[in-house]
Amino acid sequence: MLSKKAQYAFRALTHLVENYRKGPVLIADISKKKKISLKFLESILLELKKNDILDSKKGRGGGYFLKEHPSQTYIATVIRIMDGPISMLPCVSLYFYQRCKNCDEKKCGLHDIMENVRDATLKILEHRTLQDLVN
Amino acid sequence: MLSKKAQYAFRALTHLVENYRKGPVLIADISKKKKISLKFLESILLELKKNDILDSKKGRGGGYFLKEHPSQTYIATVIRIMDGPISMLPCVSLYFYQRCKNCDEKKCGLHDIMENVRDATLKILEHRTLQDLVN
DNA sequence: TAAAAGCCTACTTGTTTGGTAGGCTTTATT
DNA sequence: AATAAAGCCTACCAAACAAGTAGGCTTTTA
Numbered sequence: 571m572l573s574k575k576a577q578y579a580f581r582a583l584t585h586l587v588e589n590y591r592k593g594p595v596l597i598a599d600i601s602k603k604k605k606i607s608l609k610f611l612e613s614i615l616l617e618l619k620k621n622d623i624l625d626s627k628k629g630r631g632g633g634y635f636l637k638e639h640p641s642q643t644y645i646a647t648v649i650r651i652m653d654g655p656i657s658m659l660p661c662v663s664l665y666f667y668q669r670c671k672n673c674d675e676k677k678c679g680l681h682d683i684m685e686n687v688r689d690a691t692l693k694i695l696e697h698r699t700l701q702d703l704v705n
Numbered sequence: 706m707l708s709k710k711a712q713y714a715f716r717a718l719t720h721l722v723e724n725y726r727k728g729p730v731l732i733a734d735i736s737k738k739k740k741i742s743l744k745f746l747e748s749i750l751l752e753l754k755k756n757d758i759l760d761s762k763k764g765r766g767g768g769y770f771l772k773e774h775p776s777q778t779y780i781a782t783v784i785r786i787m788d789g790p791i792s793m794l795p796c797v798s799l800y801f802y803q804r805c806k807n808c809d810e811k812k813c814g815l816h817d818i819m820e821n822v823r824d825a826t827l828k829i830l831e832h833r834t835l836q837d838l839v840n
Numbered sequence: 841t842a843a844a845a846g847c848c849t850a851c852t853t854g855t856t857t858g859g860t861a862g863g864c865t866t867t868a869t870t
Numbered sequence: 871a872a873t874a875a876a877g878c879c880t881a882c883c884a885a886a887c888a889a890g891t892a893g894g895c896t897t898t899t900a
Contacts, residue, residue, distance in 0.1 A: 572793050574889065580815050581808070597846075605807045610890055616847070629898025630844045645818060658707050672740045673716070679838035680715050683780060683829065690825040694818065703814035709858065732877075745859055751878070764867025765875045 576652035578606045579614050583648065584703045586624070587640045594626065594633025614652075621651045636700070645702070646695035656691060659684045664692075711787035713741045714749050718783065719838045721759070722775045729761065729768030749787075756786045771835070780837070781830035791826060794819045799827075 581604045589595050597615060601608040615634050618624045625637045636643070649656055650665055660668035661675055662684045675681050716739045724730050732750060736743040750769050753759045760772045771778070784791055785800055795803035796810055797819045810816050 571790055571795070573887095577794070577805075584814070594845095596844095607890060609892080612846080613890095619846095626846065627898085628844090628846050628896080630900065632845050632898075634846085645815075655706055659712070660706070670712075677840070679719065679840055680780075683833050683837060686829050687826055690829060691822055694821050694825060698818050702818060705812070705814055708856095729876095731875095742859065744861080747877080748859090754877095761877065762867085763865080763875090763877050764869095766868060767866090767876050769877085 572649065573653050575610075575614055576649060578604075578611060579618060579648060579652050580703065581606065582611060582615065583618075583623075583636075583643075583700055586634065586636050587700050587704050590636060590640060594631070594635050596633045600634075617651065618648075623648065623651070640700040640703075643700045644696050645698045645700070646692060648700075649695065656695065657684065657688045662688050664688075707784065708788050710745075710749060711784060713739075713746060714753060714783060714787050715838065716741065717746060717750065718753075718758075718771075718778075718835055721769065721771050722835050722839050725771055725775060729766070729770050731768045735769075752786065753783075758783065758786070775835040775838075778835045779831050780833045780835070781827060783835075784830065791830065792819065792823045797823050799823075 582600050585600050585604055586595060597612050598608060600606065600615075601611050604611075615624060615626075619626055619634070622637055623643055624634050626632065626634045646656060655663045655666040657663040657666075659670065659681065660666065661670040661673070661678075661681055669675075670678075670681075673681070717735050720735050720739055721730060732747050733743060735741065735750075736746050750759060750761075754761055754769070757772055758778055759769050761767065761769045781791060790798045790801040792798040792801075794805065794816065795801065796805040796808070796813075796816055804810075805813075805816075808816070
């Protein structure tokens with residue numbers, strides 16, 4: 571399951587897509603509109619900024635906004651930033667790979683199954699973008 | 706990601722598939738062969754028994770064994786017992802559904818995407834069985 | 841120069857994960 | 871009937887993580 575953090579991130583990003591190119595949006599505005607704890611949201615947006623999904627402007631008239639066009643940011647990217655691996659096993663993860671102990675990948679049946687699941691999942695999540703959040 | 710518990714469960718189940726119809730297998734044997742902490746494994750097997758995946762015999766000559774033929778137990782079933790929901794959002798889960806607050810499922814873009822992911826995932830996990838763990 | 845806004849560090853609280861300890865109960869064998 | 875083998879049950883524990891809070895610092899613009 572996606573963490574609350576990731577779910578909030580998507581709610582916030584949806585708002586930013588809806589207000590794309592209308593100038594910076596206040597954290598407080600997003601917090602109110604989407605009913606997300608202000609301080610928690612603050613840390614989420616900052617993390618998204620540090621990972622090049624968002625950009626911000628400080629001081630009066632500042633706020634957050636999307637760094638790129640909504641169609642350029644993939645859902646998979648956001649999930650990886652917020653929650654880490656998408657795969658069900660470390661040994662099939664593309665971005666967070668870890669060898670499994672006591673198990674030979676060549677002849678591990680679960681490995682194969684989970685590789686299939688990963689491919690099917692990524693086929694969706696690496697093609698859908700923030701644009702798809704608003705239809 | 707699958708929890709260690711679920712991963713251990715699959716390792717243990719693999720062993721039980723390999724020894725299907727050779728009589729009850731000792732927890733201690735599985736623990737040694739698959740290098741899983743004995744006591745932790747004990748609780749895992751018990752949980753699988755309570756959920757009708759395994760059966761056991763007590764006393765001397767006892768042990769654990771599969772309740773049904775390996776081809777009759779789906780990977781998805783085991784995951785749900787060990788880890789709960791497979792879906793990425795509560796509002797798209799079939800077995801653990803929960804309405805999401807502050808979000809209208811009819812017009813929530815993320816909902817649609819995650820429904821697709823769920824379908825793609827279950828298409829695999831609800832067709833592969835314990836038999837597939839050993840090729 | 842003051843107010844607005846994001847940035848940063850630290851803390852808190854509750855839950856989950858992964859595991860350990862120890863005794864109880866059932867059962868097959870002698 | 872006794873005993874040893876085996877699973878069953880209850881309780882506990884430490885570390886990590888999730889979700890959120892608090893409060894002050896820095897930058898920017900009017």
